[in-house]
Amino acid sequence: MWSGRFREPLDPLFESWQRSFPFDVRLLPQEVAASKAHARAIAAAGILTEDELLRMLDGLDRILPLSIGEAAKPGSMVTEEPLPAHFAGIVAMNPQAEDIHHFVELQLTKLIGDLALKLHTGRSRNEQIATDMRLFVRDAIDQTLEGLVAWRDALVEQARAVGEAVMPSYTHLQRAEPVLIAHWLLAYVSMLERDFSRLMDCRNRLNLCPLGSGAIAGATLALDRTIAAEALGFDGPTPNSMDATSDRDFALEFTQALSVLGLHISRFAEELTLHSTAEFGFLDLPERFSTGSSAMPQKKNPDLTELIRGKAGRLQGAAITLATIVKGLPLAYNKDLQEGQEPVFDATDTIHGILALLPEFTRTLRFRTDVMKAAAEKGYLNAMAAATYLTHKGVPFRKAHEKIGQAVRLGLETGRELNELTLDELRVFGEEFGPDFFEAVSLEATLDCHDVSGGTARLRVRDAVEGADRQIASDKASLASKKSAKLGLESLTVV
Numbered sequence: 001m002w003s004g005r006f007r008e009p010l011d012p013l014f015e016s017w018q019r020s021f022p023f024d025v026r027l028l029p030q031e032v033a034a035s036k037a038h039a040r041a042i043a044a045a046g047i048l049t050e051d052e053l054l055r056m057l058d059g060l061d062r063i064l065p066l067s068i069g070e071a072a073k074p075g076s077m078v079t080e081e082p083l084p085a086h087f088a089g090i091v092a093m094n095p096q097a098e099d100i101h102h103f104v105e106l107q108l109t110k111l112i113g114d115l116a117l118k119l120h121t122g123r124s125r126n127e128q129i130a131t132d133m134r135l136f137v138r139d140a141i142d143q144t145l146e147g148l149v150a151w152r153d154a155l156v157e158q159a160r161a162v163g164e165a166v167m168p169s170y171t172h173l174q175r176a177e178p179v180l181i182a183h184w185l186l187a188y189v190s191m192l193e194r195d196f197s198r199l200m201d202c203r204n205r206l207n208l209c210p211l212g213s214g215a216i217a218g219a220t221l222a223l224d225r226t227i228a229a230e231a232l233g234f235d236g237p238t239p240n241s242m243d244a245t246s247d248r249d250f251a252l253e254f255t256q257a258l259s260v261l262g263l264h265i266s267r268f269a270e271e272l273t274l275h276s277t278a279e280f281g282f283l284d285l286p287e288r289f290s291t292g293s294s295a296m297p298q299k300k301n302p303d304l305t306e307l308i309r310g311k312a313g314r315l316q317g318a319a320i321t322l323a324t325i326v327k328g329l330p331l332a333y334n335k336d337l338q339e340g341q342e343p344v345f346d347a348t349d350t351i352h353g354i355l356a357l358l359p360e361f362t363r364t365l366r367f368r369t370d371v372m373k374a375a376a377e378k379g380y381l382n383a384m385a386a387a388t389y390l391t392h393k394g395v396p397f398r399k400a401h402e403k404i405g406q407a408v409r410l411g412l413e414t415g416r417e418l419n420e421l422t423l424d425e426l427r428v429f430g431e432e433f434g435p436d437f438f439e440a441v442s443l444e445a446t447l448d449c450h451d452v453s454g455g456t457a458r459l460r461v462r463d464a465v466e467g468a469d470r471q472i473a474s475d476k477a478s479l480a481s482k483k484s485a486k487l488g489l490e491s492l493t494v495v
């Protein structure tokens, strides 16, 4: 690709060490699509005749099937889109390819001869890799958004199924107040709504086409850059060639959004791990998603949630690796950037693996609502509601807090809950206590006194379930419209 000015061959160890083909082979569908878009642009600039363009497009179309066919083991499945095994095979069979750009040129030459060598007119690998990565991340985002919506669907389905069942909520991991299980589930739905919008923001910002940026200063042909941008479903060309060929903030934003999403998922995983212990007893782990111990026959282990907790660490790692690679890089392209690909691939595989499992796992969860209710009814979780009762009788909250604190103390000393104290006993702490106190500290009243938007009052939660569904429907629609804007484009694959 570039040996003309060299008199010495590369050191063999260095030569194989600096190759990116073993991992950037994953960008084969993107590289083909971007090459087709570039072919159209240079044809419009007069570099290819109409016939040459058609032969080139046809050749590029045959690269995927050819490469998959060559790499597939005899008797193994030949698919339309490459599988990981195909990628491995392609790399093994093409030791001469330095990177994905080189490989596509070699394959194209096999198919259409010397005409293939015209494809590189007016372009540079620097803009190619920037384009391929944008296309890859865009697809990875779309697939993540789909997984997020599916998981939100499952969470909302559970929220509906548990109805008005209750559980204790916790601050400092100490029981706080009763809440609806649905309210707790919707807390995660809220986090995921933000994760969805973060990824969508990233998608909107990245959707510009670097092709035409050249190696650094812009193409040396008078290209109409809108041709390639449109062919690839981008909103337009990038505005600055130095920035477009060297910044990877779209990949950084993507991995950072995944790192936040990973943190949210890890909190869910941790809570379920905890709730499934004998100490909590809030749920039975689904056997389909648990494993046993080879040593202790009685065990059922929460491997799925534990692994998720662990994989959240990988997502953090990807974002940090990428940030560290880009930090301090002078403009414009530097080879360091090649190191930024693998963390993106790894984070993509990690999140897709997790989101493929979570919806079904969530659907199979069965809560022990009796145990959760019992836990919500013991330990003075209605103390706040009791203090609120007194404030409605005109007692300042600070004083009400003090009086209920004394009632709790009496309960602790005599082994009773607040509703088991007598009115006479309560009146020692304040004459404001009346017979309606007992109703005011019932489980239902304790829930319903949180009658604010975002609160756990039963009617509020019912509304919140509806609201979560509406948000899912609107997010699904915006995702569908983004995806349909890619339809009819140069064939692209999510891998």
Ligand code: ARG
Binding pocket: 020, 024, 099, 125, 126, 129, 333, 335, 337, 338
């Ligand atoms: N494999 C390279 C990468 O991933 C492609 C760009 C190479 N550009 C160059 N000037 N050497 O970054």
